[in-house]
Amino acid sequence: MKDVLKIAVVFLFWSCAQQAPLTGGIKDTIPPEIINFKSYPKNLSTNFQSNNIRIEFDEYIKLKNTSKNFFVNPPIEDIAIKAANKSILITINEELKAQTTYTFNFGSAIEDITEGNVLEDFKYVVSTGNYIDSNFFDGFAFDAFSKKPIENTKIFLFENLIDTFSKQKLPNYLSSVKEDGSFSLKNLTNQPFYLVAFEDENDNNSFDYKTEKIGFLKENIYPINKKDSTVKPPTVLLFSPEKKLKLIDKKYLYPGKVLLLFNKKTASVSVTSAEKKLIVVNREYPSDSLEFWIDSISSKILNATISSDFLDSAKTFSITTSNPEKTDSTFTFRAKNLSNLKPNEPLRLHFNHPISTIDTSKITLLKDSIAQPINFSFSANVFYLFLPNGNTGTYNFDALPGAFNSIYGFTNDSTTISIQPKKSSDYGSIYFSVSVEDSTNFICQVIKKNKVVKAFYCSNGLLKDTVQMCLPGNYNIRVIKDSDKDGAFSTGNFLQKKLAEQVLYYNQPIEIKAGWDVEINWEIK
Numbered sequence: 001m002k003d004v005l006k007i008a009v010v011f012l013f014w015s016c017a018q019q020a021p022l023t024g025g026i027k028d029t030i031p032p033e034i035i036n037f038k039s040y041p042k043n044l045s046t047n048f049q050s051n052n053i054r055i056e057f058d059e060y061i062k063l064k065n066t067s068k069n070f071f072v073n074p075p076i077e078d079i080a081i082k083a084a085n086k087s088i089l090i091t092i093n094e095e096l097k098a099q100t101t102y103t104f105n106f107g108s109a110i111e112d113i114t115e116g117n118v119l120e121d122f123k124y125v126v127s128t129g130n131y132i133d134s135n136f137f138d139g140f141a142f143d144a145f146s147k148k149p150i151e152n153t154k155i156f157l158f159e160n161l162i163d164t165f166s167k168q169k170l171p172n173y174l175s176s177v178k179e180d181g182s183f184s185l186k187n188l189t190n191q192p193f194y195l196v197a198f199e200d201e202n203d204n205n206s207f208d209y210k211t212e213k214i215g216f217l218k219e220n221i222y223p224i225n226k227k228d229s230t231v232k233p234p235t236v237l238l239f240s241p242e243k244k245l246k247l248i249d250k251k252y253l254y255p256g257k258v259l260l261l262f263n264k265k266t267a268s269v270s271v272t273s274a275e276k277k278l279i280v281v282n283r284e285y286p287s288d289s290l291e292f293w294i295d296s297i298s299s300k301i302l303n304a305t306i307s308s309d310f311l312d313s314a315k316t317f318s319i320t321t322s323n324p325e326k327t328d329s330t331f332t333f334r335a336k337n338l339s340n341l342k343p344n345e346p347l348r349l350h351f352n353h354p355i356s357t358i359d360t361s362k363i364t365l366l367k368d369s370i371a372q373p374i375n376f377s378f379s380a381n382v383f384y385l386f387l388p389n390g391n392t393g394t395y396n397f398d399a400l401p402g403a404f405n406s407i408y409g410f411t412n413d414s415t416t417i418s419i420q421p422k423k424s425s426d427y428g429s430i431y432f433s434v435s436v437e438d439s440t441n442f443i444c445q446v447i448k449k450n451k452v453v454k455a456f457y458c459s460n461g462l463l464k465d466t467v468q469m470c471l472p473g474n475y476n477i478r479v480i481k482d483s484d485k486d487g488a489f490s491t492g493n494f495l496q497k498k499l500a501e502q503v504l505y506y507n508q509p510i511e512i513k514a515g516w517d518v519e520i521n522w523e524i525k
Contacts, residue, residue: 027115028112028114028115028117029115029117030117031110031111031112031117031118031119031120032057032058032059032061032110032111032112032117032119033057033058033119034055034056034057034058034122034124035056035057035058036056038056039053039054039055039056040052040053040054041053041126043055043124043125043126044125044126044132045126045127046126046127046129046130046131046132047127047128047129047130048096048102048126048127048128049128051091051092051093051096052089052090052091052092053088053089053090053092053104053124053126054087054088054089054090055087055088055090055124056086056087057086057087057088057110058086059086059112059113059114060085060086060112060113060114061083061086061087061088061110061111061112061113062083062110062111062112062113063081063082063083063088063109063110064108064109064110064111065108065109066081066109067203068107068203069106069107069108069109070104070105070106070107070109071105071107071174071176071205072102072103072104072105073102073103073105073173073174073175073185073187074097074100074102074170074172074173075170075171075174075205076092076094076096076102077094077170078092078093078094079091079092079093079094080093088110090104096128097128098128098129099127099128099129100127100128100129101125101126101127101129101132101133101187101189102125102126102127102128103123103124103125103186103187104123104124104125105121105123105175106119106121106122106123106124107120107121107122107176108120108121110122123186125187132187133187133188133189133190134187134225135187135188135189135190135223135224135225136184136185136186136187136188136223136224136225137157137184137185137188137193137221137222137223137224138182138183138184138185138233139155139182139183139195139221139233139234139235139236140181140182140183140233140234140235140236141153141155141177141181141183141197141215141235141236141237141238142181142235142236142237142238143213143237143238143239144215144237144238144239144491144492144499144500144503145239145489145500145503147503147505148181149177149178149179149180149181150177150199150213150238151199152199152200152201152203153176153177153183153197153198153199153200153238154174154175154176154177154197154198154200154205154207155174155175155176155177155183155185155195155196155197155236156171156173156174156195156196156197156198156207157171157172157173157174157185157188157193157194157195157221158171158172158193158194158196159172159191159193159194160194161194163194164194164196164216165209165495171196172193173185173188173193174205177197182233185223188223189223190223190225191223192220192221192222193220193221193223194216194217194220194221195216195217195221195236196214196215196216197214197215197216197236197238198212198213198214198215198238199212199213199214199238200212209241209494209495210241211241212241213238213239213240213241214238214239214241214494215236215237215238215239215492216236216494216497216499217234217236218497218499221234237499237500239491239492239499239500240491241491241494242491242492242493243263243264243491245262245263245264245266245269245308246262246263247260247261247262247306247315247317248261248262248263249261250317250319252302252319252320252321254329255329255353255408255410256293256294256295256296256321256353256407256408257291257292257293257352257353258291258292258293258294258302258319259289259290259291260289260290260291260306261288261289262288262289262290263288264288265287265288265488266287266288266308266488268308268486268487269290269306269307269308270306270307270308271290271292271304271305271306271307272304272305272307273302273303273304273305274303276294276295276296276302277294277295277296278292278293278294278295278304279292279293279294279295279354279380279381279407280292280380281380281381293353293354293380293381293407294321295354295407300320300321300322301318301319301320301321301322302318302319302321303316303317303318304316304317304318304319305317329410330352330410330413331351331352331353331404331405331406331410331411331412332351332352332412332413333349333350333351333352333383333404333412333415334349334350335347335348335349335350335417336348336350338417338419340422340471341391341419341420341421341422342391342421342422342427342469343390343391343392343421343422343423343424343469344390344391345391345421345469346376346377346384346385346386346387347384347385347387347397347419348382348383348384349382349383349385350381350382351381351382351383351404351406352381353381353406353407353408353410354380354381354406354407355378355380355381355383355404355405355406355407356405356406356407357405358376358378358383358403358404358405359402359403359404359405360374360376360403362399362400362401362402362403363397363398363399363400363403364396364397364398365385365387365395365396365397365398366395366396366398367388367389367393367394367395367396368393368394372387372388372395373388375388383404385397387419387421391421392421392423393421394418394419394420395418395419395420395421396416396417396418396419397415397416397417397418397419398414398415398416398417399412399414399415399416400414401413401414424469425514425515426471426514427468427469427470427471427472427514427515428470428472428512428513428514428515428516428517428518429466429467429468429469429470429512429516429517429518430446430466430467430470430475430510430512430517430518430520431466431517431518431519431520432446432463432464432465432466432467432477432519432520432521432522433462433463433464433520433521433522434458434462434463434464434477434479434520434522434524435461435462435463435522435523435524436458436461436462436479436481436524437461437523437524437525438481438525439461439481439482439483439502440458440459440460440461441457441458441459441481441482441483441485442457442458442461442463442479442480442481442482443455443456443457443458443479443480443482443487443488443489444456444457444458444463444465444477444478444479445477445478445479445480446467446475446476446477447475447476447477447478448473448474448475448476449473453467453470453475454467457482457487470512471512472512472513472514473511473512474509474510474511474512475509475510475511475512476505476506476509476510477505477506477510477520477522478503478504478505478506479503479504479505479522479524480501480502480503481501481502481503481504482501483501484501489501489503504524506520506522
């Protein structure tokens with residue numbers, strides 16, 4: 001009876017213990033580690049003569065995205081790689097070069113099967129000679145205009161300059177650029193190289209200087225075998241391919257608007273027609289589009305001519321106006337600066353068609369219920385309303401139907417706008433002086449969140465000016481050395497070994513607060 005009781009008690013405790021879930025202990029966060037003495041050959045081996053490599057690890061592994069992560073320096077064209085349990089097996093189906101150090105770069109391709117812990121930046125090195133090359137070269141790669149890293153940037157090293165122009169020729173060495181823009185090539189031979197960087201959009205380790213961003217160093221690079229803290233690593237700047245200005249699309253929008261789209265931004269482009277009067281919108285900054293209106297829409301085809309400093313010759317084009325892409329039979333506007341109307345600044349109403357006539361008898365401007373004079377001007381499709389008393393106070397703007405009439409016979413609907421201009425004390429100002437020692441012609445842009453607030457052009461190497469009425473926030477100043485004097489940033493040309501125009505940014509954000517004035521003195525040497 002006692003034995004039965006003991007069994008029953010044990011069973012009871014065992015049953016209770018099973019109520020809680022089983023735990024697996026501490027989670028594995030350690031990536032796989034190579035077991036060098038089990039690998040063949042061992043990492044950093046010399047006099048390697050085989051075509052097969054086996055790399056052993058301390059746990060089961062898998063390979064991920066080898067097409068993107070795995071590469072060999074110098075490149076091997078015919079190579080196979082696979083994971084097998086705790087091993088990586090590499091088969092080389094071509095003859096290796098004599099007296100050569102080969103580096104097998106795995107990037108983030110190796111991870112364990114259970115938790116997916118990645119063995120980052122693993123390199124396996126062997127030499128067919130009796131020593132391992134130990135030279136290296138470090139640097140940075142950024143976009144020439146934004147000065148920011150570019151995703152999927154690759155670095156190629158070539159022994160011969162002529163090879164840099166060939167898409168079929170493999171480089172002597174290659175590397176990937178990290179997220180911070182840095183790159184490092186290790187185990188290099190002791191000789192000079194030509195360096196090319198490019199944006200490898202399709203991850204095929206092949207560059208196309210006609211479509212992909214590309215950069216290069218004009219001077220040869222020389223690998224070193226010891227770091228020198230006094231020497232700054234070089235920076236290679238990537239630029240988009242140089243394009244000749246081309247008209248890539250044209251659209252006709254009812255009732256008379258024409259939109260021209262170009263393959264790149266330019267500040268200098270105009271359009272004329274011998275048949276009709278064209279109303280063209282002025283552009284403040286370089287743009288890749290041009291819009292204009294036809295003053296008469298009676299004919300079915302428009303013939304016009306495009307002119308630009310960046311066209312070999314004037315280009316004629318025609319567009320059918322009988323089948324518009326979009327019907328726009330209302331006459332409407334947007335008050336673009338309503339939310340940030342500055343003191344002494346006119347309110348701008350941008351209409352969707354050019355304005356023909358304005359009937360001020362159908363427009364009312366009130367301040368504290370008292371009628372105010374209607375002072376205005378207009379140009380093309382923009383109506384400028386000048387508020388009295390320096391834009392102080394709150395205004396109500398009313399426009400009855402027929403107040404605004406378009407060149408196509410359309411009229412506005414009844415509209416009411418409440419206008420509350422900001423005060424001078426809501427803004428700050430930037431007083432700046434920029435001098436460029438080695439360039440008399442430069443473009444100076446005050447920017448906020450990558451948008452140009454105001455741009456200036458200097459032709460004597462020294463610019464002193466002011467940007468007033470700046471909303472609170474962080475600003476910066478960008479300088480473009482305008483070597484070709486075209487008023488815009490000009491890209492480089494890889495075939496001609498011409499670098500992009502130099503772009504510089506002020507070394508820190510410029511903080512503006514309401515009521516603040518900030519003075520900036522920037523000497524560029």
